[in-house]
Amino acid sequence: MGAMRVALAQINTTVGDVWGNVEKMTGAVGRAVDAGAELVAFPELTVTGYPPEDLLMRPSFIQENLEGLETFARTVPEGITCAAGFVDLNGDLFNSCAVVSGGEILHRYHKRYLPNYGVFDENRYFREGSGAPMIRTGGALVGISVCEDIWYPGGPAREQALAGASVLLNISASPYHRQKGAFRERMLGVRASDYGCYVVFCNLVGGQDELVFDGHSVVFDPEGRLVARAKQFEEDLLVADLHPSESLIQRLHDPRPRKENPEREPEIVSVPDHHSAAKDAVQPRVEPYPSEEGEVLEALVLGLRDYFQKNGFSRAVLGLSGGIDSSLAAAVAVRALGPQNVTGVLMPSRYTSDLSNTDAVALAKNFGIDTQTIPIGPAFDAYGEMMRDAFKGLPEDVTEENLQSRIRGNILMALSNKFGWIVLSTGNKSEMSVGYSTLYGDSAGGFAVIKDVPKNLVYRVSHEVNRVEGREMIPNSVLDKEPSAELREDQRDTDSLPPYDVLDPILEAYIEEDKGISEIVASGYDEDDVRRIVGLVDRAEYKRRQAPTGIKVTGRAFGRDRRMPITNRYKERKS
Numbered sequence: 001m002g003a004m005r006v007a008l009a010q011i012n013t014t015v016g017d018v019w020g021n022v023e024k025m026t027g028a029v030g031r032a033v034d035a036g037a038e039l040v041a042f043p044e045l046t047v048t049g050y051p052p053e054d055l056l057m058r059p060s061f062i063q064e065n066l067e068g069l070e071t072f073a074r075t076v077p078e079g080i081t082c083a084a085g086f087v088d089l090n091g092d093l094f095n096s097c098a099v100v101s102g103g104e105i106l107h108r109y110h111k112r113y114l115p116n117y118g119v120f121d122e123n124r125y126f127r128e129g130s131g132a133p134m135i136r137t138g139g140a141l142v143g144i145s146v147c148e149d150i151w152y153p154g155g156p157a158r159e160q161a162l163a164g165a166s167v168l169l170n171i172s173a174s175p176y177h178r179q180k181g182a183f184r185e186r187m188l189g190v191r192a193s194d195y196g197c198y199v200v201f202c203n204l205v206g207g208q209d210e211l212v213f214d215g216h217s218v219v220f221d222p223e224g225r226l227v228a229r230a231k232q233f234e235e236d237l238l239v240a241d242l243h244p245s246e247s248l249i250q251r252l253h254d255p256r257p258r259k260e261n262p263e264r265e266p267e268i269v270s271v272p273d274h275h276s277a278a279k280d281a282v283q284p285r286v287e288p289y290p291s292e293e294g295e296v297l298e299a300l301v302l303g304l305r306d307y308f309q310k311n312g313f314s315r316a317v318l319g320l321s322g323g324i325d326s327s328l329a330a331a332v333a334v335r336a337l338g339p340q341n342v343t344g345v346l347m348p349s350r351y352t353s354d355l356s357n358t359d360a361v362a363l364a365k366n367f368g369i370d371t372q373t374i375p376i377g378p379a380f381d382a383y384g385e386m387m388r389d390a391f392k393g394l395p396e397d398v399t400e401e402n403l404q405s406r407i408r409g410n411i412l413m414a415l416s417n418k419f420g421w422i423v424l425s426t427g428n429k430s431e432m433s434v435g436y437s438t439l440y441g442d443s444a445g446g447f448a449v450i451k452d453v454p455k456n457l458v459y460r461v462s463h464e465v466n467r468v469e470g471r472e473m474i475p476n477s478v479l480d481k482e483p484s485a486e487l488r489e490d491q492r493d494t495d496s497l498p499p500y501d502v503l504d505p506i507l508e509a510y511i512e513e514d515k516g517i518s519e520i521v522a523s524g525y526d527e528d529d530v531r532r533i534v535g536l537v538d539r540a541e542y543k544r545r546q547a548p549t550g551i552k553v554t555g556r557a558f559g560r561d562r563r564m565p566i567t568n569r570y571k572e573r574k575s
C-alpha cells in the first residue's frame with residue numbers, strides 16, 4: 001500500500017447555477033490531476049449549491065442537476081476518483097454523493113443523517129439513505145459520507161472504519177459561526193483517533209443569503225492529529241498524501257475498534273487500479289487559524305461580497321453617521337467590493353454633532369470612498385408643516401425621532417433606485433434584539449451587514465479592521481465615543497438601554513442559549529434589567545421579520561435559526 005494523494009476541492013458553488021458549478025468542478029479536477037491526486041473531494045451538493053431550499057420541489061431543477069452530474073462525470077478521466085455532491089431521484093429525493101471515475105458514475109451514496117435543527121431543514125426535502133459505501137483504490141478502502149453523517153459517533157463512518165476503511169472522506173456544507181471551526185476540528189480529530197482512520201473533510205466555501213460557509217477543510221491522521229488545513233473564506237485546493245498503512249499500524253497498536261461490530265456490511269465500490277508515475281511527496285499545508293475577530297471580519301466580507309456578486313450587484317450605498325456601526329459596515333463593504341463601489345451619504349440634522357460629521361468625513365477619506373452630503377432639515381421641516389394640524393397640541397416624542405430616521409431611509413432608497421446601488425443597513429445584533437431601530441428608517445435596505453454582530457463584538461471587529469489595515473482607518477474618536485442615535489438633543493443609547501457590557505451578555509443568554517429570566521438573574525444581573533430586556537426582545541419580533549437579510553456569525557442568529565412567533569402571550573412566571 002503506497003501513499004494515496006487526495007485533493008480537497010474547496011470550491012465556492014452558487015445555489016441554482018448547475019452549469020457554473022459543473023464548470024468549477026471540472027476546473028478543480030484538472031488542477032487535482034496536475035497535482036497528481038488520485039482522489040478528489042468536493043463540498044456537499046456540489047452540483048446544486050447548498051442549501052437549494054424549495055428549488056428542490058421543482059422537478060425541472062432536479063432533472064437539470066442530474067444532467068449536470070452526468071456531464072461532469074463524462075469529463076472525469078481515468079486514474080482519478082471524485083466524490084461529488086448532487087441530488088438523487090430514485091423513487092424519492094436523496095442528498096447524495098456520487099463516486100465518479102473514468103467518465104462514469106460508479107456509485108450514488110445517499111446521506112443518512114439529515115440535519116433538521118438550527119438553520120437546517122433537510123427532512124423537508126430528503127428521504128434518509130441507508131448505505132455505507134467504501135471505495136477500493138490502490139489496495140485501500142475509503143469510506144464515503146456526507147456532512148452530518150460524520151457528526152455522529154455511529155453511522156456510516158463507524159461501519160466503514162470497523163469494516164477496514166483507512167480513510168473516511170466526508171463532503172460537507174457546514175456553515176460558519178464564530179468558533180465553530182475549533183469545535184469542528186475537535187470533533188473530527190476524535191472521529192479519526194477513535195476509528196484509527198484518516199479523516200478527510202472537504203467543506204463548502206462562500207456566502208448564501210444569511211449563511212457563510214468558511215471552507216476550512218481539514219485532514220486528520222489516524223492518531224487524530226491535524227495534518228492539513230485549507231484556507232478559510234477562500235476557494236482552495238488542499239493536497240495531502242495519506243499513508244493507509246499508518247491506519248493499519250494505528251489499529252494494531254490501539255485495537256479499540258476490534259471490540260465493536262458494524263450493524264451492516266459496507267458495500268465496496270472498486271475503481272480500476274492505475275499505476276501512476278512515482279511522484280515526490282507533497283508537504284501538507286496547514287493554514288493558520290485566525291483570531292475570533294479576524295474570522296468574523298472575513299465572514300462578513302465574504303458574505304457581503306458573495307451576496308452582491310451572486311445577485312448581480314456591484315455598488316453599495318450607506319448612511320455615514322460618524323458612529324461605530326456605519327463605520328464598520330463601510331469598512332466591510334470596502335473590503336468586499338472595493339472603495340470605488342461604496343458611497344457614503346452624510347445626512348446631518350440639527351442634532352448631528354460636528355464631531356460626527358468630522359468623523360464620517362475622516363472615515364470616508366481613509367477608506368477612499370465617495371461621499372455625498374444631503375442635510376435632512378428641509379424634509380423634516382416640511383413634514384412638520386404637513387403634519388401640523390394632525391399633531392396639533394401634541395408634544396414632540398419618538399415620532400419625530402423616527403421621522404428623521406425615515407427621511408434618511410428614503411434618501412438612501414432614492415439613491416438606490418436612481419443608480420442601482422444596494423442600501424446597506426447598519427443595525428447591530430444588540431439593536432435588532434431590542435428593537436432599537438426605526439421601521440422603514442435605519443432598518444430599511446437590501447442587506448444588513450452586521451445584523452448578527454453584538455455591539456461589543458462590533459467594537460472588537462472594528463479594532464481588528466485597523467489592525468489588519470495597519471493604521472487608524474476607523475478613527476479612534478469613533479471607537480471611543482459613547483453610542484448615540486442623535487435623534488434628539490443629547491441622546492445616548494444608555495438613555496433607553498443598559499450599557500452594552502450588561503445588555504450583550506443578557507441578550508446572549510436569552511437569545512442564543514434560551515436561558516430563563518431567573519437563571520440569567522442568578523448569574524449576576526439585575527432582575528428589572530433582565531425582565532425589561534426580555535420584554536423588549538419578545539416585542540421586537542415583528543420588526544426583525546421585516547428586516548433585510550444579513551450574515552449569521554453567532555451560534556444563533558435571528559431568522560431561520562430562531563423562529564419565534566410574533567403573536568406570543570408567553571411570559572415567564574416569577575419564581
Ligand SMILES: Nc1ncnc2c1ncn2[C@@H]1O[C@H](COP(=O)(O)OP(=O)(O)OC[C@H]2O[C@@H]([n+]3cccc(C(=O)O)c3)[C@H](O)[C@@H]2O)[C@@H](O)[C@H]1O
Pocket residue numbers: 398401402405431435436437438439440441442484485487496542
Ligand atoms: N406587534 C406588532 N406588529 C406589527 N407592527 C407593530 C407591532 N408593534 C408595533 N408595531 C408598529 O411599529 C411601530 C413602532 O416601531 P417604530 O416606528 O420603528 O418605532 P419605535 O420602535 O417605537 O421606536 C424606535 C426606537 O429606536 C430608536 N432608534 C431609531 C433609529 C436608530 C436608532 C439607533 O440607535 O440605531 C435607534 C429610537 O430612538 C426609538 O427609541 C408602531 O407605531 C406600530 O406601527
Ligand SMILES: Nc1ncnc2c1ncn2[C@@H]1O[C@H](COP(=O)(O)OP(=O)(O)OP(=O)(O)O)[C@@H](O)[C@H]1O
Pocket residue numbers: 318319320321322323324325326327345346347348349352408426427442482483484485486
Ligand atoms: N447624520 C447621519 N448621516 C448619515 N447617516 C446617518 C446619520 N445618522 C444616522 N444615520 C444612519 O442611520 C444609522 C443608525 O444610526 P445610529 O446613530 O444608531 O448608528 P451609528 O451612528 O452608526 O452607530 P451608533 O449606534 O454607535 O451611534 C447609521 O448607522 C447611519 O447609517
Ligand SMILES: NC(=O)CC[C@H](N)C(=O)O
Pocket residue numbers: 044115146147148149151172173174175
Ligand atoms: N450540511 C450538514 O449536514 C451540516 C450539519 C453539521 N452538523 C454542521 O453544522 O455543520
